[in-house]
Amino acid sequence: MTTILDVEQTRTRLEEKGYRLTPQRQAVLETFLSNPDRHLSADDVYSLVKSTNPEIGVATVYRTLELFRELHIISEQDFGQGMSRYECASDDSHHHHIVCLSCGRVWEFSSATLERVERQLAKEHDFEVAGHNLQFYGYCKDCRLKAREHSTTTPARR
Ligand SMILES: [Zn+2]
Ligand SMILES: [Zn+2]
Ligand SMILES: [Zn+2]
Numbered sequence: 001m002t003t004i005l006d007v008e009q010t011r012t013r014l015e016e017k018g019y020r021l022t023p024q025r026q027a028v029l030e031t032f033l034s035n036p037d038r039h040l041s042a043d044d045v046y047s048l049v050k051s052t053n054p055e056i057g058v059a060t061v062y063r064t065l066e067l068f069r070e071l072h073i074i075s076e077q078d079f080g081q082g083m084s085r086y087e088c089a090s091d092d093s094h095h096h097h098i099v100c101l102s103c104g105r106v107w108e109f110s111s112a113t114l115e116r117v118e119r120q121l122a123k124e125h126d127f128e129v130a131g132h133n134l135q136f137y138g139y140c141k142d143c144r145l146k147a148r149e150h151s152t153t154t155p156a157r158r
Contacts, residue, residue, distance in 0.1 A: 005073055005088065006033070013071055027053045028064040032074060032088050039077060039085040039097075039106045079106060079135060096134045102143035 005013070010029055011021040021029075031048045032040070040048070046061045065086060068074045075089040079099045085106070087093075096114065098107040114134065122129045139147070 010073055013073060017071060019067065019071075024053070024056055024060050025064050025067070027056060028061060028068070029073070032086070036088055037108075039079070039087050041083050041085050043083075045086065077133075077135075079104075080137065096136075098136045098138070100140040100143055101137055102139050102147070105140060 007021070007026065007029060014021050014025070019025075027049050028045060031045055035048070038044075042062055042065055045065065046056075046058050049056050049061055065074065069076050069086070072089050074086045077085045077087065077097065079085060079097065080101075081099075081104055095108045095110045098109065099105075114132075118129050118132055121127065
């Protein structure tokens, strides 16, 4: 578990940029705070928010995600699933993802080796690295088992 922004820190960050933490924005924020280990699509966020705030509109949710992304309250990930996924962002939350192409599940990992590679590349190329993003794609154990049980073909490769 990584430390993430709480409601008051988020309020401060918004106010520094001239935004208010409206009840709608707070509802979106709380969705992330109560699902810290999930990578939510905009539709996921919308349905989760809507379950407790039935009056909220989809456009409001999308605009809030965009604002939070700009202010680095959440970060956007593209797992090649045709939609973005969002997760809480914080300075010490750097990690990488493993994505199952079949069920779409996402696992997180960190690797000291990868971080060493970044420093090494920076040195070798005299390049100031601002960050990196790495994902591994494939098929999880469950999906491989299921594919074996239900057919003789392996899941379609992209
Ligand atoms: Zn899977
Ligand atoms: Zn993640
Ligand atoms: Zn890394």
